[in-house]
Amino acid sequence: xxxxxxxxxxxxxxxxxxxxxxxxxxxxxxxxxxxxxxxxxxxxxxxxxxxxxxxxxxxxxxxxxxxxxxxxxxxxxxxxxxxxxxxxxxxxxxxxxxxxxxxxxxxxxxxxxxxxxxxxxxxxxxxxxxxxxxxxxxxxxxxxxxxxxxxxxxxxxxxxxxxxxxxxxxxxxxxxxxxxxxxxxxxxxxxxxxxxxxxxxxxxxxxxxxxxxxxxxxxxxxxxxxxxxxxxxxxxxxxxxxxxxxxxxxxxxxxxxxxxxxxxxxxxxxxxxxxxxxxxxxxxxxxxxxxxxxxxxxxxxxxxxxxxxxxxxxxxxxxxxxxxxxxxxxxxxxxxxxxxxxxxxxxxxxxxxxxxxxxxxxxxxxxxxxxxxxxxxxxxxxxxxxxxxxxxxxxxxxxxxxxxxxxxxxxxxxxxxxxxxxxxxxxxxxxxxxxxxxxxxxxxxxxxxxxxxxxxxxxxxxxxxxxxxxxxxxxxxx
Ligand SMILES: CCCCCCCCCCCCC/C=C/[C@@H](O)[C@@H](N)CO[C@@H]1O[C@H](CO)[C@@H](O)[C@H](O)[C@H]1O
Numbered sequence: 001x002x003x004x005x006x007x008x009x010x011x012x013x014x015x016x017x018x019x020x021x022x023x024x025x026x027x028x029x030x031x032x033x034x035x036x037x038x039x040x041x042x043x044x045x046x047x048x049x050x051x052x053x054x055x056x057x058x059x060x061x062x063x064x065x066x067x068x069x070x071x072x073x074x075x076x077x078x079x080x081x082x083x084x085x086x087x088x089x090x091x092x093x094x095x096x097x098x099x100x101x102x103x104x105x106x107x108x109x110x111x112x113x114x115x116x117x118x119x120x121x122x123x124x125x126x127x128x129x130x131x132x133x134x135x136x137x138x139x140x141x142x143x144x145x146x147x148x149x150x151x152x153x154x155x156x157x158x159x160x161x162x163x164x165x166x167x168x169x170x171x172x173x174x175x176x177x178x179x180x181x182x183x184x185x186x187x188x189x190x191x192x193x194x195x196x197x198x199x200x201x202x203x204x205x206x207x208x209x210x211x212x213x214x215x216x217x218x219x220x221x222x223x224x225x226x227x228x229x230x231x232x233x234x235x236x237x238x239x240x241x242x243x244x245x246x247x248x249x250x251x252x253x254x255x256x257x258x259x260x261x262x263x264x265x266x267x268x269x270x271x272x273x274x275x276x277x278x279x280x281x282x283x284x285x286x287x288x289x290x291x292x293x294x295x296x297x298x299x300x301x302x303x304x305x306x307x308x309x310x311x312x313x314x315x316x317x318x319x320x321x322x323x324x325x326x327x328x329x330x331x332x333x334x335x336x337x338x339x340x341x342x343x344x345x346x347x348x349x350x351x352x353x354x355x356x357x358x359x360x361x362x363x364x365x366x367x368x369x370x371x372x373x374x375x376x377x378x379x380x381x382x383x384x385x386x387x388x389x390x391x392x393x394x395x396x397x398x399x400x401x402x403x404x405x406x407x408x409x410x411x412x413x414x415x416x417x418x419x420x421x422x423x424x425x426x427x428x429x430x431x432x433x434x435x436x437x438x439x440x441x442x443x444x445x446x447x448x449x450x451x452x453x454x455x456x457x458x459x460x461x462x463x464x465x466x467x468x469x470x471x472x473x474x475x476x477x478x
Contacts, residue, residue: 005362007408010415011474017122017423018470019081020074020445021384023129023173025057026432028087030064034104037093039131040141040182044189045433055438061430061448062455067112069457071119073429073446076459077467081122083383083425084112085129085173086162088154095133095150097157106161113165124383124425125162126170126232127155127213130178130189137190142179142202151209152216159221167227170314170383171213174234175206175263180335187436195333196284196294204296207266207306214309231267232314232383235260237363237370241322241344251325251341254280256370258339264313268375271307272298280340287329312422313371316384317406319356320363321345350398353388353441354434359398361405365413372419379422382410386427388434388441391450399445399462404469411474426466430457 025041032038045056063070074082088095090105116123128151132141136150155171181188183198192198210231217229238255240248254276257265261274273281273295281295298306326342336343349358368380387402403426413419431444439450445463449456469475 005405005409007475008411008415009475009477010411011472011476012411012414012421012424013473015422016473017081017381018079018473019083019122019124019423019425020077020079020429021083021124021425021427022063022070022429022432023085023126024087024090025060025129025131026428026434027061027063027070027430028090029057029059029062031056031058033064034090034108035093035102036087036105037089037095037102038134039087039089040134040137040189041131043134043137044191047191050191051436051438053438053440055433057433059455060433061450061457063430064108066455066457068115070429071115071121073457073459073463074121075119077445077463078470079121081124081168081423081425082116082429083124083126083170085126085131086158087131088128089131089133091157091161092133092154093135095136095154097153099135101157109162110165113162117165122168123166124168124170125158125166126173127151127158128171129173130182132190141190142183142205143198145205148205148209148212152212155213156216156220159217159225163221163225163227167225169217169227169229171210171229171231172206173232173383174316175203175231176259177234179203179206185332185334195338196288196290200281200295203262204298207263207298208302210267211302211305211309215305228311230310230312230314230381231263232316233260233263234316234318234384235367236318237320237360237367238323238341238343239320239363239366241324245324248324252323255321255323255339255341259335260367260371264371264375266298266303266306267310268308268313268371268378271303271305284329284338284340311379313375313378313380314383315368315371315380316427317364317367317382318385319358320360320367350402352398352402353390354437357388359387359402359405361402361409364406365409365417368410368413368419368421369417372417377420379420381423381425382421383425384427385424386443388443391431391439391442392447393442394447394458394460396445396460396462399460400465403462403466407469408475 186193257274321343431448
């Protein structure tokens with residue numbers, strides 16, 4: 001089952017962008033400071049039993065106060081771009097402008113952005129990295145149709161307040177994850193368990209909100225601000241368990257269509273959900289006595305709006321799976337059971353500290369090639385890629401190997417396969433709050449001491465290894 005790989009030398013090209021990524025709830029802290037409203041992650045993490053180590057993001061890496069230091073770290077590793085996210089409730093504590101704009105929140109982000117650009121870095125802003133204002137969740141959150149306009153209005157405020165500085169926008173981070181884990185299995189905020197209905201209703205609203213936000217930028221901001229707007233989707237690569245089995249090949253394709261295609265096909269494909277996903281949703285619905293399909297339908301007008309609503313494809317990649325077919329639908333309902341597949345891994349794959357994360361570099365090359373050929377060769381930015389280990393490791397050899405090996409595969413995809421790869425952002429710049437597992441799994445190339453009130457940052461070995469690749473813009477012979 002192993003895949004051959006070879007080491008190559010070469011560079012990514014002059015226009016390739018290097019960066020590091022973070023997200024507001026995971027690093028900022030200051031959860032109730034300077035007028036910030038409560039987010040669903042504040043509520044969730046403050047609820048006993050939801051986070052493995054009982055922690056929360058109240059202080060996190062304290063980047064609200066230490067962002068200048070973070071910017072210095074970015075300069076130290078030599079990247080040109082910083083991917084961060086705006087906290088919606090820091091800007092709109094009650095979710096909407098009518099509920100009051102938080103001037104201090106706007107001032108904070110303008111100060112932060114000024115420092116980013118004054119230091120010669122390019123800001124890449126994610127509008128939504130999962131911290132929905134709690135007030136909006138109380139009105140139904142992503143399941144409510146009203147959220148579409150609320151999001152577009154929030155986006156308008158960000159374009160208006162920050163569009164002179166921010167030219168690189170990502171509407172959503174990983175919608176499959178926040179809809180399925182947040183509204184399906186309930187391990188993420190807001191903790192709703194309804195695997196066969198709510199994630200798909202929520203996802204439908206996310207796609208509509210994304211497409212309308214893209215239109216908004218085109219109609220009202222693009223001419224003056226000259227920026228780009230895209231979305232970040234995540235996917236594992238699904239490889240047939242037996243490459244000679246047609247059944248396994250179909251299972252792997254179904255996995256790709258349901259996981260990546262769910263959001264990619266409407267935006268980068270024909271404007272609608274993938275046919276295979278629609279068929280699967282109808283058959284699962286029939287099996288469970290759900291009338292029609294749990295997958296909502298777009299109107300022809302919505303399909304037109306969805307189609308082509310991104311200037312680039314943001315991709316987060318962490319791991320891959322071998323896949324075979326599976327008809328088991330016993331409790332608990334998992335993502336794989338909904339899709340109708342069984343997932344397998346190879347014992348030789350290096351295991352991260354996160355149970356779901358195994359290092360499979362060749363999967364990334366196959367994934368970007370798949371995107372290239374299925375969605376008409378879009379510009380692709382790897383907006384996240386990284387490896388987890390235990391707290392406290394500074395000599396993080398496994399992460400160094402992971403980054404080098406994944407960048408090797410990307411170099412092959414770019415130089416040998418002709419994939420339009422435009423940039424790479426490591427996840428993450430610094431150790432941070434890793435959602436439902438708190439601080440037990442670390443992804444930073446800089447260590448953060450969460451016991452220290454000063455949240456001291458220390459470079460790990462991977463910071464040096466990564467910065468060397470950035471400096472060489474690839475892999476050179478010494
Ligand atoms: C009939 C159709 C059925 C479709 C069903 C599809 C179900 C999709 C379920 C998705 C669940 C995915 C769980 C995987 C999660 C990881 O990839 C995720 N943790 C990655 O998140 C990003 O990575 C960082 C490290 O975990 C994280 O800190 C960052 O904030 C995330 O952006």
